[in-house]
Amino acid sequence: xxxxxxxxxxxxxxxxGTEAISHQLLLRSGLVHMLTSGVYSYLxxxxxxxxxxxxxxxxxxxxxxxxxxxxxxxxxxxxxKQTGRDQTLAEVMIRFKDKRGREMCLGPTHEEVITDxxxxxxxxxRQLPVVLYQIQTKFRDETRTRFGIVRACEFIMKDxxxxxxDATGLKKNYDLMYDAYQKIFKRCGLETVIIEAxxxxxxxxLSHEFLxxxxxxxxxxxxxxSCNAYSAVAAERSEGKSCPQCRHGILKGQIAxxxxxxxxxxxxxxQAQQAVFLDEDGxxxxxxxxxxxxxxxxxxxxxxxxxxxxxxxxxxxxxxPFDVEILPxxxxxxxxxxxxxxxxxxxLTTTGYEVLLDDRPESAGVxxxxxxxxxxxxxxxxxxxxxxxxxxxxxxxxxxxxxxxxKNDVSAKLSEISKGLCLKN
Amino acid sequence: xxxxxxxxxxxxxxxxGTEAISHQLLLRSGLVHMLTSGVYSYLxxxxxxxxxxxxxxxxxxxxxxxxxxxxxxxxxxxxxKQTGRDQTLAEVMIRFKDKRGREMCLGPTHEEVITDxxxxxxxxxRQLPVVLYQIQTKFRDETRTRFGIVRACEFIMKDxxxxxxDATGLKKNYDLMYDAYQKIFKRCGLETVIIEAxxxxxxxxLSHEFLxxxxxxxxxxxxxxSCNAYSAVAAERSEGKSCPQCRHGILKGQIAxxxxxxxxxxxxxxQAQQAVFLDEDGxxxxxxxxxxxxxxxxxxxxxxxxxxxxxxxxxxxxxxPFDVEILPxxxxxxxxxxxxxxxxxxxLTTTGYEVLLDDRPESAGVxxxxxxxxxxxxxxxxxxxxxxxxxxxxxxxxxxxxxxxxKNDVSAKLSEISKGLCLKN
Numbered sequence: 001x002x003x004x005x006x007x008x009x010x011x012x013x014x015x016x017g018t019e020a021i022s023h024q025l026l027l028r029s030g031l032v033h034m035l036t037s038g039v040y041s042y043l044x045x046x047x048x049x050x051x052x053x054x055x056x057x058x059x060x061x062x063x064x065x066x067x068x069x070x071x072x073x074x075x076x077x078x079x080x081k082q083t084g085r086d087q088t089l090a091e092v093m094i095r096f097k098d099k100r101g102r103e104m105c106l107g108p109t110h111e112e113v114i115t116d117x118x119x120x121x122x123x124x125x126r127q128l129p130v131v132l133y134q135i136q137t138k139f140r141d142e143t144r145t146r147f148g149i150v151r152a153c154e155f156i157m158k159d160x161x162x163x164x165x166d167a168t169g170l171k172k173n174y175d176l177m178y179d180a181y182q183k184i185f186k187r188c189g190l191e192t193v194i195i196e197a198x199x200x201x202x203x204x205x206l207s208h209e210f211l212x213x214x215x216x217x218x219x220x221x222x223x224x225x226s227c228n229a230y231s232a233v234a235a236e237r238s239e240g241k242s243c244p245q246c247r248h249g250i251l252k253g254q255i256a257x258x259x260x261x262x263x264x265x266x267x268x269x270x271q272a273q274q275a276v277f278l279d280e281d282g283x284x285x286x287x288x289x290x291x292x293x294x295x296x297x298x299x300x301x302x303x304x305x306x307x308x309x310x311x312x313x314x315x316x317x318x319x320x321p322f323d324v325e326i327l328p329x330x331x332x333x334x335x336x337x338x339x340x341x342x343x344x345x346x347x348l349t350t351t352g353y354e355v356l357l358d359d360r361p362e363s364a365g366v367x368x369x370x371x372x373x374x375x376x377x378x379x380x381x382x383x384x385x386x387x388x389x390x391x392x393x394x395x396x397x398x399x400x401x402x403x404x405x406x407k408n409d410v411s412a413k414l415s416e417i418s419k420g421l422c423l424k425n
Numbered sequence: 426x427x428x429x430x431x432x433x434x435x436x437x438x439x440x441x442g443t444e445a446i447s448h449q450l451l452l453r454s455g456l457v458h459m460l461t462s463g464v465y466s467y468l469x470x471x472x473x474x475x476x477x478x479x480x481x482x483x484x485x486x487x488x489x490x491x492x493x494x495x496x497x498x499x500x501x502x503x504x505x506k507q508t509g510r511d512q513t514l515a516e517v518m519i520r521f522k523d524k525r526g527r528e529m530c531l532g533p534t535h536e537e538v539i540t541d542x543x544x545x546x547x548x549x550x551r552q553l554p555v556v557l558y559q560i561q562t563k564f565r566d567e568t569r570t571r572f573g574i575v576r577a578c579e580f581i582m583k584d585x586x587x588x589x590x591d592a593t594g595l596k597k598n599y600d601l602m603y604d605a606y607q608k609i610f611k612r613c614g615l616e617t618v619i620i621e622a623x624x625x626x627x628x629x630x631l632s633h634e635f636l637x638x639x640x641x642x643x644x645x646x647x648x649x650x651s652c653n654a655y656s657a658v659a660a661e662r663s664e665g666k667s668c669p670q671c672r673h674g675i676l677k678g679q680i681a682x683x684x685x686x687x688x689x690x691x692x693x694x695x696q697a698q699q700a701v702f703l704d705e706d707g708x709x710x711x712x713x714x715x716x717x718x719x720x721x722x723x724x725x726x727x728x729x730x731x732x733x734x735x736x737x738x739x740x741x742x743x744x745x746p747f748d749v750e751i752l753p754x755x756x757x758x759x760x761x762x763x764x765x766x767x768x769x770x771x772x773l774t775t776t777g778y779e780v781l782l783d784d785r786p787e788s789a790g791v792x793x794x795x796x797x798x799x800x801x802x803x804x805x806x807x808x809x810x811x812x813x814x815x816x817x818x819x820x821x822x823x824x825x826x827x828x829x830x831x832k833n834d835v836s837a838k839l840s841e842i843s844k845g846l847c848l849k850n
Contacts, residue, residue, distance in 0.1 A: 033546075035499075035500065035538060035542075036499075039497045041495065044557075046494075047493055047494055067431060068472055069432070069471075072466060073564075074564070096521045099566045100568050102461065106531075113460060117458055117460075121434035154497050154499045
């Protein structure tokens with residue numbers, strides 16, 4: 001891709017009214033644009049990153065045996081009345097009456113819809129287990145949106161649901177999801193802390209949260225600086241009634257971003273919605289459910305929080321929008337430099353790299369700043385001074401290490417560095 | 426994929442309250458499920474088809490120089506007030522006030538949002554042209570939903586927008602989109618009729634509609650049975666004031682499904698929303714816009730309308746959810762049959778085919794009916810009688826032609842048939 005033919009509207013200044021670094025960098029590097037508070041557009045570069053993360057999630061979900069479908073945003077309130085969540089989630093639910101008088105809402109989550117769907121098609125234990133997931137836009141009427149895409153009114157989630165005949169089946173699917181989540185976050189370059197958590201409005205018996213300790217976030221977990229262990233903040237502790245201790249030292253509060261939450265729901269929804277099946281023993285039983293969410297848009301913010309320096313973002317390899325950026329410097333005046341840039345572009349594209357060529361007639365300073373800002377992992381800089389010596393510069397944005405290589409050794413050098421970066425290719 | 430591990434809830438009976446064949450087959454073959462009138466879930470098989478069509482659209486949009494982004498569903502009404510379309514589209518717009526008192530709507534289309542976005546980032550003629558597109562869920566408060574996913578309250582559209590400095594630029598992008606649309610529909614196996622059309626609520630000077638003449642639809646076009654030419658129904662003609670004639674004969678009304686509509690918008694939106702740029706001559710001018718829509722979910726219905734027989738769907742190759750279906754008959758009792766089925770599955774998957782293996786312990790009748798219903802282009806049937814002779818049956822669902830081949834020649838035979846089908850692989 002040529003920069004001049006793409007749409008990457010970078011900003012020099014930090015936008016007003018932003019507190020989180022990830023929020024600032026998302027806006028400055030032209031990844032997202034705010035339409036109104038809590039509502040964001042994904043610009044082409046941001047969408048590529050989103051799609052890469054979705055791709056990772058899809059691969060791991062499919063590998064865990066879950067099948068993808070796509071549920072509607074519009075949902076009839078009568079379904080929510082069956083579980084009483086029209087009341088318990090009233091605070092965040094966007095509701096309206098349509099022109100034919102139907103009471104509708106925009107899905108803040110999809111337990112009721114999926115339970116209704118599976119109930120329609122599954123009658124026998126022979127059809128179980130069923131594990132389904134989707135990657136969908138969710139809506140919440142948040143009055144206090146925060147940290148850009150971290151707490152927004154419209155956001156993208158992966159939500160999976162398992163239906164089993166017994167607790168053993170649920171446990172098996174829960175464990176598969178638990179493992180899949182670990183793989184997903186690892187591939188996104190994130191180290192997560194997993195804690196047993198409160199099931200809240202979802203209900204059910206057991207749940208685990210996947211969190212990333214960061215400078216921002218809406219959760220607080222406890223951390224022991226001596227042994228580096230994490231644990232949940234129990235309700236009474238957070239009220240300050242006791243000072244919790246690990247056996248190595250006193251626990252400190254640590255802010256964290258919640259990225260995933262998995263729940264053993266049991267029969268809360270299947271009983272309320274009559275999602276029953278005929279078991280081998282001839283008895284009608286409610287299906288045993290689990291649900292498994294990942295805040296997909298939120299993952300982007302967490303990655304930026306954990307992977308940036310004062311100059312910009314440093315994308316982990318698997319989520320990076322491009323593999324390599326080529327920077328011809330003062331190149332538009334110099335036929336030799338542009339020719340080499342296009343030669344590298346053609347060669348590397350053929351090899352299978354996704355390449356961005358900054359072909360704009362901008363100064364070296366503007367190009368360097370933008371390249372550091374958008375954070376493509378590998379960069380080839382072609383400048384006059386080095387080229388006289390027959391050399392070009394390769395920068396690893398993840399380590400900020402710079403290497404001068406012979407202009408004919410670029411491909412070999414990139415492939416060497418790439419190996420260390422666990423390249424997609 | 427093994428059928429037993431997938432989720433394809435086929436129905437034997439035609440669901441009540443359905444008039445269109447495509448609607449009936451969508452439901453019967455387990456592609457979609459109705460949540461409430463005008464609101465559908467895409468089940469795994471249906472989602473695969475949707476994604477294949479989206480993939481075709483993406484390839485052709487990218488090739489035409491358009492860049493993908495992702496705009497929000499939630500939109501502030503104040504934007505719509507700038508163009509007055511809060512009034513002209515009031516009939517179909519879903520509106521609500523959120524908890525902080527903001528007047529919002531769910532996007533029935535995105536001209537206002539994209540114009541606002543581009544206006545924020547483009548100041549100079551040097552940054553033009555800009556062509557952006559998205560594949561997004563749209564919402565319309567339809568009181569008369571019809572034909573299943575053809576006229577729905579929630580549906581998926583591809584919408585592209587071009588911004589140019591002059592009419593020549595607009596014309597160039599309009600022609601690129603016109604050509605891309607022809608390629609897209611052709612790859613979807615559809616023959617479209619293109620007619621110059623009324624610009625309606627979109628406004629602008631020139632527009633073209635891409636329609637598929639079918640048994641159902643909401644548009645009527647004129648057709649000359651003698652020369653097979655199509656033309657638009659002019660307003661005064663449709664009121665019956667004259668009896669329109671082609672020079673070869675009298676024109677007849679023909680029902681059609683509108684799949685695409687492209688518009689030369691001109692400056693309607695850019696003037697109303699102050700989307701201006703500084704031209705080379707130092708003058709501030711409004712950007713010249715075009716917009717280009719495809720009803721993605723509607724394409725699925727049109728394909729089914731044009732590609733089915735009394736037994737079910739016959740998917741054109743590029744949109745088919747799988748390339749090959751393997752049918753072991755009475756196979757679960759017979760180790761030899763199942764072994765061969767799994768061998769074919771492994772071999773063909775390795776070759777690059779997407780394969781569905783119907784491993785259910787169902788009767789031959791159920792398997793044959795379901796296979797005809799879901800309409801995978803190629804089918805291998807492994808049955809006892811033929812296997813005694815060392816043979817299996819290959820069926821081309823597009824022609825319904827059946828060939829007996831030696832069990833060792835399956836791969837070669839499939840590759841031969843595939844060539845005629847313009848296989849993806």
